[in-house]
Amino acid sequence: MSAGSVALDRELASTRRLLWGDQVKDDVFRRWAQGFQFSPDEPSALIQLEGGPCAAIAPVQGFLLKILLSETPGHSFHDLTSEKCDSLLVRAVCTILSQCLAPKYNVAVYRKNEPDAETSGGNNVEGQSNTVCDTIEQFHRRIEVHPFQTLSEVESFYTRNIRILKDKYGVLLLLYSVILSKGISVVEAELSELSDPLIHSTYGYGSQGLINLMLTGRAVAHVWDHDQVVGGLRLRGIEQQNDIGFLTIMEHMQYCTVGSFYKNPKHPVWVLASDTHLTVLFSLERRLAAPETVGESAERIFRSFDPEGNNFIPSAALQDVLCAADLVSEPEYVELMRRKLDSENLGIILLSAFMDEFFPGCEHGAPDTFTIHHYNGLLRSNPGTRVLYRTGRAALLECPMRAASTDAMLTCLQTKWPSIDVVWDDGQSPSLN
Incomplete structure (x- = not known):
């Protein structure tokens, strides 16, 4: 569908309301207007420039790490070439799209030329122009959607046109592609009990529904296992074990209960949530991903x-x-x-x-000691604004630890491992914010 067509304009208007609500603050839109950029200090770590788009960037980082750890265990993170990292990025994005279980895939592209300049069957598509779009209206006028029948076609398209993801609007284009592929009506049905937009209109943070959509392919609003009936309302949760997990410090504050599906994913990768930001925890220790006994x-x-x-x-x-x-x-x-x-x-x-x-003789699936790594893509949250993986040595102790109120990282990890203690290699606990 080309920019300016009636069908696309209608779809984009509905997507805009779903994501942003009726009013979009220019500064919130600009904070989300970034591409998927890799850190010069950590080849496979994505950079987040401003607060807000972690709801898209952290899940992509999580799936990227899942693929990397699954296929190249023991590989040095510093030996990765830019071509390999670009390939991991494309595959992570395609994994997120595949979870939508869509009959076809609608890939959003931002055009610098007039809409009829190229078609998806012709030359490569520009990811971004040098023109700065300060408003969402300008951004929408330049969106074009390319339909594909198979995921392999999507992967080939992104591989040929990697700038779509890496240039300025790459993060937003992925969000639009996910929603347009899954179907606006399907997303709205999964969010049935909520009326708020997926992106907070004032602060620009992604909602739990958006986080769940990126992690599981379902835009449900809750993190418990299965659905629950509360006050006569059916509230949707996570329906099955996921590839990567999710932990939140909000559970420690008793604002929510994270279910076993999220706490025990198929791979030892977890998105970690503070009250305002998302980061990623991962490990090479496969036994951490064993199902809960x-x-x-x-x-x-x-x-x-x-x-x-x-x-x-x-x-x-x-x-x-x-x-x-x-x-x-x-x-x-x-x-x-x-x-x-x-x-x-x-x-x-x-x-x-x-x-x-x-449960006499019950054995724990997790080892008593293991190494963990932490990713925080937000530049200002890293020492010297250098985005690097931080490494820690974890131990599961005999008795539960009581985390200091100032150690948000340990408090968050204890929602899954109540007796965990971590000694970080650089002597300082990484920031969740």
């Missing part, structure tokens, strides 16, 4: 009733724990177990006693 799930549930990290719960909470862990929770049985586990009638039940009773 039944015992680990029960221990996690037990700890959720022990917010102070005391390694015990009130005896009165046993029935709720058993119910949440999908164990027998009939009152007579619960009372029998309560007397057994609290034989001295102290009013508490120890975690060790609970696990020995219900």
